[in-house]
Amino acid sequence: MSKKESIVSVSGSVAVRTRNLGKVYPNGTRALEDVSVAIDSNEFVVIIGLSGAGKSTFLRCINRLIYPTEGSLELLGEDITHLSGARLKQVRRKAGMIFQQFHLVRRLTVLENVLVGRLRFNSKHLRLVGSLMRLFPKSEREFAFECLHQVGIADLAFQRADNLSGGQQQRVAIARALAQEPEVFLADEPIASLDPRSATVVMDTLMEIHETRNIPVIVNLHHLDFAQRYGKRVLGMAKGRLVLDGKPKDLTHETVSRVYGDEAEEAMADMAA
Numbered sequence: 001m002s003k004k005e006s007i008v009s010v011s012g013s014v015a016v017r018t019r020n021l022g023k024v025y026p027n028g029t030r031a032l033e034d035v036s037v038a039i040d041s042n043e044f045v046v047i048i049g050l051s052g053a054g055k056s057t058f059l060r061c062i063n064r065l066i067y068p069t070e071g072s073l074e075l076l077g078e079d080i081t082h083l084s085g086a087r088l089k090q091v092r093r094k095a096g097m098i099f100q101q102f103h104l105v106r107r108l109t110v111l112e113n114v115l116v117g118r119l120r121f122n123s124k125h126l127r128l129v130g131s132l133m134r135l136f137p138k139s140e141r142e143f144a145f146e147c148l149h150q151v152g153i154a155d156l157a158f159q160r161a162d163n164l165s166g167g168q169q170q171r172v173a174i175a176r177a178l179a180q181e182p183e184v185f186l187a188d189e190p191i192a193s194l195d196p197r198s199a200t201v202v203m204d205t206l207m208e209i210h211e212t213r214n215i216p217v218i219v220n221l222h223h224l225d226f227a228q229r230y231g232k233r234v235l236g237m238a239k240g241r242l243v244l245d246g247k248p249k250d251l252t253h254e255t256v257s258r259v260y261g262d263e264a265e266e267a268m269a270d271m272a273a
């Protein structure tokens with residue numbers, strides 16, 4: 001795949017653009033190499049690849065949890081490659097992100113966990129009061145309930161997070177990210193630790209967010225069957241490089257082999273199951 005092909009996007013405004021993006025960690029590990037891609041605001045993108053292929057590093061570069069060491073990165077039309085300090089914090093808030101580990105405060109209720117995502121919208125005093133005393137304005141609580149309604153767990157609002165199943169906890173994490181009012185939604189292996197039914201619920205929730213809020217969603221997945229079912233566009237990564245950029249229908253034995261190498265047969269079996 002040529003560089004020209006790899007940065008071609010479909011219709012819509014570009015939400016994320018990378019040019020020759022690279023990341024080398026201090027220990028010398030090269031996690032990303034020469035990744036050029038444009039992702040539009042109307043896309044639901046699934047990124048596939050083996051563990052260590054660079055998927056998580058790529059996603060973390062997009063909201064600058066990790067800084068790239070080569071190339072350039074634009075988020076919503078702004079070059080954020082070298083941003084730091086207060087401006088970086090402002091830009092980072094535009095990208096809601098969830099992880100395989102839910103990162104909830106287990107002793108807090110579901111509602112309180114979601115309200116954590118709203119703290120940045122309040123004054124410094126209210127942020128301090130809210131975080132220390134668990135007191136939040138009525139308007140913020142109502143907004144948090146709206147987020148919980150969207151992910152289908154408003155009835156669990158007053159339960160402690162540690163009383164929930166894994167799938168329910170992941171939906172709390174999604175609601176918390178929604179509370180940030182993001183313009184891009186990122187998900188790093190959000191269903192890796194979930195059973196198939198819970199995984200389907202989580203992926204359905206992400207698709208609904210994409211369709212109802214009209215924001216791009218970028219998801220890292222191991223499961224090709226879910227990539228086929230949900231991806232409007234599929235990117236494949238191997239050894240830090242972008243080796244596939246196409247539609248779910250393009251997931252043939254040849255293209256999957258490009259991504260998974262010797263493990264292609266196992267990956268294809270997962271897709272056919």
